[in-house]
Amino acid sequence: MRLDKYLKTARILKRREAAKELALQKRIKVNDRIAKPSTELEIGDVIEIQFGQRIVVIRVLDIQKQVSKQNAQLLFEIIREEKIEENIENE
Numbered sequence: 001m002r003l004d005k006y007l008k009t010a011r012i013l014k015r016r017e018a019a020k021e022l023a024l025q026k027r028i029k030v031n032d033r034i035a036k037p038s039t040e041l042e043i044g045d046v047i048e049i050q051f052g053q054r055i056v057v058i059r060v061l062d063i064q065k066q067v068s069k070q071n072a073q074l075l076f077e078i079i080r081e082e083k084i085e086e087n088i089e090n091e
Contacts, residue, residue: 001063003030003047004037009064011072012049012056022049046079053084 001009004019013019020037022028027050028035041047045060057080067075 001041001065002037003028003035003039003041006041006060006063006075007047007049009067009072010075011069012058012076022051027051047076050084054081055084056081 003023004016007013007019008016013022019028023035023037023039026034029048030039030041030045032046032048035047041060041063043060043063046057047060048055048057056078058076058078060075061077062075064075
């Protein structure tokens with residue numbers, strides 16, 4: 001399944017267009033490689049997403065074309081979630 005579609009189906013992002021934009025801005029990696037919206041995912045792939053000042057790393061556990069809201073969280077597991085600290089230099 002395409003990366004952008006998976007992120008929407010798993011309800012990690014609300015809209016497929018948002019997933020596409022993040023990928024085009026090179027803020028999504030799959031298995032440590034910068035991903036395009038059309039990157040094909042497989043079970044076991046690790047996805048790293050940078051949302052503003054946050055990085056979320058997830059592992060794909062299952063791929064389904066449709067899933068209920070309650071079961072969406074069963075498609076992935078969160079491996080790591082961290083906040084990026086901004087470096088502000090004083091002059």
